[in-house]
Amino acid sequence: MLKEQILDDVKAAMKAKQKSRLGTLRLITAAIKQREVDERTELDDIQVLAILEKMIKQRRDSIKQYESAGRQELAEQEKSEIAIIETYMPAGLSDDEILVMVDNAIAETNASGMQHMGKVMGLLKPQMQGRADMGKVSGLVKQKLAG
Known part of the structure; x- marks a missing residue:
């Protein structure tokens, strides 16, 4: 399951001391846990993908705002978070x-x-x-x- 893969990657990022990757993975796990608590249910892969998709969309919106405000360093951080999140997404359709x-x-x-x-x-x-x-x-x- 995708959720278990993300949790395993959190542990691996901790061991490897990958701070930025760990931060993004923690954001993902927090979003998953929040939804599970709100809905009192265990999320399946499709629901986790929906959360990841929403996170990517939010970051793309933030990038546009940061770039228009001349905050390139913040836009770059959002881009790096998108790159990490996208590693969990299935291959796109043509x-x-x-x-x-x-x-x-x-x-x-x-x-x-x-x-x-x-x-x-x-x-x-x-x-x-x-x-x-x-x-x-x-x-x-x-x-x-x-x-």
Whole structure:
């Protein structure tokens, strides 16, 4: 499981005295534990990937803000955290793979218009979690259903 891998990596980073890596890994484990406490449940890999995806998105937003404010050192720290978090993400899907999956989901749900958007996205999200930008996928589904 992904969560156990992260916990093992925390121990390895402690032993190797990798301060920056350890800091990022602790942020990840804190986010996982927080969600587990809030929901009183044990998270599976898909839920952990959703947390990691959210953390990456937050850091990308921070990078834009730091760069526009001329705070390059803070932007670099965020970039290094993204690099560490991304090591736990599955390989990304190519644009062609995403198109095929969207077309298959539309066919499988017999979607014929925007009213079926939720059905299609509900089918795609578990398949694509952590492997594609769901905002872009959503835009693509809208485009396909509207056209």
